[in-house]
Amino acid sequence: MKRIVLFIMAVVLIGTSVSAQPAKRRTTTSNAVAQKGATSSTTSSKASSSDRATLQFPAASSMPDDVVWKRDIYRQLDLLNDKNAPMYYPVEPNGRQMNLFTYLFRLILTGRVTAYAYKLDGNESFEEKDKMSVKDMLERYNIYYEEKDGKITVADSDIPSAEATRYYLKESTYLDQRTGTFSTQVTALCPILMRGADEFSTDATPYPLFWVRYDDIASYLTRLPMMGSNLNNVSNLTAHDYFTLNRYEGKIYKTNNLQGKMLANYCETDSDMVREQQKIEKQLSDFEEGVWGHEVADSDSVQVEEAKGLRKVSRKSSRQATAVASGSSRRRTGKAESSDRNSSAAPRVSARRERR
Numbered sequence: 001m002k003r004i005v006l007f008i009m010a011v012v013l014i015g016t017s018v019s020a021q022p023a024k025r026r027t028t029t030s031n032a033v034a035q036k037g038a039t040s041s042t043t044s045s046k047a048s049s050s051d052r053a054t055l056q057f058p059a060a061s062s063m064p065d066d067v068v069w070k071r072d073i074y075r076q077l078d079l080l081n082d083k084n085a086p087m088y089y090p091v092e093p094n095g096r097q098m099n100l101f102t103y104l105f106r107l108i109l110t111g112r113v114t115a116y117a118y119k120l121d122g123n124e125s126f127e128e129k130d131k132m133s134v135k136d137m138l139e140r141y142n143i144y145y146e147e148k149d150g151k152i153t154v155a156d157s158d159i160p161s162a163e164a165t166r167y168y169l170k171e172s173t174y175l176d177q178r179t180g181t182f183s184t185q186v187t188a189l190c191p192i193l194m195r196g197a198d199e200f201s202t203d204a205t206p207y208p209l210f211w212v213r214y215d216d217i218a219s220y221l222t223r224l225p226m227m228g229s230n231l232n233n234v235s236n237l238t239a240h241d242y243f244t245l246n247r248y249e250g251k252i253y254k255t256n257n258l259q260g261k262m263l264a265n266y267c268e269t270d271s272d273m274v275r276e277q278q279k280i281e282k283q284l285s286d287f288e289e290g291v292w293g294h295e296v297a298d299s300d301s302v303q304v305e306e307a308k309g310l311r312k313v314s315r316k317s318s319r320q321a322t323a324v325a326s327g328s329s330r331r332r333t334g335k336a337e338s339s340d341r342n343s344s345a346a347p348r349v350s351a352r353r354e355r356r
Contacts, residue, residue, distance in 0.1 A: 062215050063172055063185050070174040071284065072187075074122070075250030077167040083249040084167075086226040086242060091162045096225060100239060101164035101191050102156070103224050104212060109134060109154060113217055115210035122254065122262065124170065124188050124211040132210050141193065141207060166192040168208060169250060173284055175291060182288050186214045186243045214243070252277045 063070075079088035087100040107113040115132040116125060134152060138145045144158045168190035175182050190211045194204035218240055225235035226242055242248070254262045267273040 063174055063183075063187070064176060064178070067174045068177045069287075070172055072256040073171050073173065073252055073280070073284075074254035075169045075171065075248075076253050077169055077248055077250040079165045079167065081249060083247065086228055086237070087167070087239075087248070088165065089227075093156055097227075097235065098224075099161055099164075100224070101161045102159050103220070103239070104189075104191065104217065105154070105159050105161070107217065107220055108137075108210075108212075109152065113212060113220070115212060118190060118208040118210055121260075122168075122208075123260075124190070126211070126213055137210065141209065160193055163193045163195055164191045164209075165194050166206060167250075168192065168253075169248065171246075182291055184246055188213055189217075252280050255280060 077084050077087070079085065089099060090097055091099060093102060104113065108115045111134075115134070115137065116130045117132045119125065119130075135145075135147075137143075138152070138154070141160075143154065143160060145152050145154045147153075169186060170188040171184055171186050173182075173184045188211050191209050193207040193209060195207060196203070196205040221239035221243070224239040226237045226239055227233060227235050228237040228242065228247065252263065263273055263276050267276050
């Protein structure tokens with residue numbers, strides 16, 4: 001009788017515990033696995049290829065969000081220039097070697113990299129609404145393709161890599177106060193097709209295609225070899241190294257400013273444009289010199305004062321980081337800081353008794 005009572009009580013306790021659990025927790029393992037497989041089946045191929053590339057070929061870390069100073073510069077790169085030639089040649093794929101446009105085109109065509117529409121104002125936008133469909137891009141720029149069972153293919157001979165002789169490039173020059181480094185990093189690329197030149201006209205019309213985020217393509221660029229010199233034909237350079245080392249050369253056509261104007265909007269002549277470009281280049285170099293404490297001659301006083309102020313912020317942040325790393329939790333007062341400065345300024349003098 002006691003065994004029957006104990007058995008009934010155990011059954012009641014088990015039933016109560018099961019009913020107390022939420023319906024979500026009582027979902028069977030097989031249903032959970034089925035639901036997970038159904039939600040991830042559409043994006044598994046894209047995500048797996050992207051994640052695999054990122055893990056196998058990690059790129060440098062992106063620019064921090066909390067830098068104390070940053071300036072965005074837009075450049076136009078002419079690939080027929082000798083310094084930019086590694087991005088253009090070979091025009092047609094030759095084994096493992098291909099130019100940058102063919103490589104980016106294949107990444108976008110296979111869905112591993114997302115292309116974003118180029119707007120009339122020239123500003124890039126990487127929001128969901130600005131994503132560009134591959135089919136729309138091909139039809140808009142009259143690129144021949146074949147579609148079979150929903151899969152789009154483009155032959156190498158139909159990729160207009162020979163016409164992609166220019167690029168828009170956005171770079172950010174910034175001061176990282178945590179590491180005390182002054183760096184320039186590429187943040188976005190936009191290939192341009194030059195079309196319209198014929199035997200009757202030598203002026204080609206530029207057609208900007210799309211923007212790509214550099215962080216999205218950085219891991220793939222580490223697998224694209226480049227020949228970086230005419231004297232050494234070994235491809236000992238990757239596309240990521242090329243952009244990280246800032247081996248390219250381009251003219252400034254725009255900066256991020258309060259009025260959102262391009263240089264062409266307020267430079268009336270070509271000579272004014274050249275002077276403005278040289279002025280911006282000098283402002284960047286003068287700011288870097290001012291950060292490191294060197295003398296800057298014939299420069300904007302506001303620029304120099306701003307550099308001096310940021311240098312103080314950088315030194316202060318580095319001292320704070322050193323104090324945190326050493327585990328010091330002591331708060332310094334103004335009196336303690338002044339005593340520290342006096343003690344550091346005055347050298348220690350040790351008196352040594354002469355032997356008799």
